[in-house]
Amino acid sequence: MTALAVEPSQPKLLIADDDPAIVKFLASRCEKMGFHIDTATNGMQLLLKARQIQPDILIVDVNMPELDGVSASARL
Numbered sequence: 001m002t003a004l005a006v007e008p009s010q011p012k013l014l015i016a017d018d019d020p021a022i023v024k025f026l027a028s029r030c031e032k033m034g035f036h037i038d039t040a041t042n043g044m045q046l047l048l049k050a051r052q053i054q055p056d057i058l059i060v061d062v063n064m065p066e067l068d069g070v071s072a073s074a075r076l
Contacts, residue, residue: 010034010035010036011034011035011036011056011057012035012036012038012053012054012055012056012057013030013035013036013037013038013055013056013057013058013059014038014039014040014046014049014050014053014055014057014058014059015027015030015037015038015039015040015058015059016039016040016041016042016043016045016046016058016059016060016061016064016069016072017039017041017059017060017061017064018041018042018061018063018064018065019061022061023039023041026059027039030059035057038053038055041064041065042064042065042066042067043064043065043066043067043068043069043071043072044066044067044072045066046058046060046064046067046069046072047067047072047075047076050076058073058076060072060073
């Protein structure tokens, strides 16, 4: 769910969760609030995307495959 262009005033939000239904719900709600949304499905992907896009805010699931959300957040 990555938009093609980010407006300068649009805060970047990275949602990391392995449940597609939760990601879809959160992305939909947060997009309506004016956030530019990017997503990750596991902890390793979270680390890579966070370093790439440098989000203003993260929503992170604690239990994810490959690397849990707490460990991924600590590494950031």
